[in-house]
Amino acid sequence: MVTLPGSVVGRYERFSLYNSPYPAHDGGNAIDLYPGENGGLAPSPVAGKVLDTRTVACPSRPYAAEEDHLILVDTDDYVARILHVDPAVSAGDRVAIGDPLGQLVRSGFFGRWVDDHIHLGFRPPDANHYRASGSLPLALDVDVRALSWDGTGTVVATGPEHVLLDAPTPDSDGTRFAALASDEGIPLDGGLAHYAGGGTFRSYEGLISLLDCPVGIAAGRDVTWADVAITANGRRATGLSLFATRMPVGAKLVFHKGHDFAVGDSLTVGVNPTADPVQLG
Incomplete structure (x- = not known):
């Protein structure tokens, strides 16, 4: 290693x-x-x-x-x-x-x-x-802090296939890293759940949930995602892009077929089990 x-x-x-x-x-x-x-x-x-x-x-x-x-x-x-x-x-x-x-x-x-x-x-x-x-x-050799989130936020930036929210954001001086956390307080990494596998920034064993929905099983740093659907104001998204950041950046929602959200829109993100998961890789 x-x-x-x-x-x-x-x-x-x-x-x-x-x-x-x-x-x-x-x-x-x-x-x-x-x-x-x-x-x-x-x-x-x-x-x-x-x-x-x-x-x-x-x-x-x-x-x-x-x-x-x-x-x-x-x-x-x-x-x-x-x-x-x-x-x-x-x-x-x-x-x-x-x-x-x-x-x-x-x-x-x-x-x-x-x-x-x-x-x-x-x-x-x-x-x-x-x-x-x-x-x-x-x-x-980096400590990644866990950011809790209630699934709400305001759109602060958009691209043709993504939107960026103002929450959750690190409360730091720009030197410490943080990542969106599971309900268990485990900072998450990966594409939920549009990429086949994900991970954590802290070793963990067992069920991982987000916004009261089981989203995967962790084994050490690796996470096998469950079949879940991500929604924004009830509309289907491709997924959540998860990473560690030291900048004031919130949740990033992926829409690989495009979207009609604009800066200033208030969004409520949901996570629910699905029989029709989006899998890009």
């Missing part, structure tokens, strides 16, 4: 281990780090020597780039795999933590509601560094 220090994670506004449909994140074996500016510079989360960079084709999306990129960095103990950055570095370059690696890429691997981020995973030096899966489990 590789431990990512809090001093590294704290350089980013948000992070998630499980909020992805891709197997690389299974078991929390990769982290997505959000610097906060779409299309901005990507500060390196690791120090070491650049081993290689590669360009790969993306799924075709009208809102995204046609190509994505892989950067491999030898950190002495492990090889770091970094994705979604158009590299301004080359093999042989040395980078320090915080150095710009290049520009963030609006990747075709992202849903339209997903902000630009750095994907980071680690492999042993003798592993295959190019295949998509096979990264080591990640531990984070």
Whole structure:
């Protein structure tokens, strides 16, 4: 297991281990780090020597780039795999933590509601560094506080396939991370329940509920989501996007087929069992 220090994670506004449909994140074996500016510079989360960079084709999306990129960095103990950055570095370059690696890429691997981020995973030096899966489990030296929520909020920002609410928000000085919590007080991670698996930021065993509805079974950090439907003012949403943040950001609702909500609308979010779950990955 590789431990990512809090001093590294704290350089980013948000992070998630499980909020992805891709197997690389299974078991929390990769982290997505959000610097906060779409299309901005990507500060390196690791120090070491650049081993290689590669360009790969993306799924075709009208809102995204046609190509994505892989950067491999030898950190002495492990090889770091970094994705979604158009590299301004080359093999042989040395980078320090915080150095710009290049520009963030609006990747075709992202849903339209997903902000630009750095994907980071680690492999042993003798592993295959190019295949998509096979990264080591990640531990984070970060305390994530639990944010309780009654399911209500006001829309403060929208995109074609998401809305952002003003609640729940961290009550902090912008240095401490927090995440929406289950009814049991466990901070949650992942796509509820549009991605097959989710997680927690605190080890837990047993039933997990949200807004008085059972939403999954936790085993350590992993959560197997139940078949639930997310609604906003009675209208079906795709799901809830769950992550840890140190910024004043509330719940993020995903609508992968679009929505008609506007800034200033008051929403009441519901969670209920369903025989017709939305599964995007």
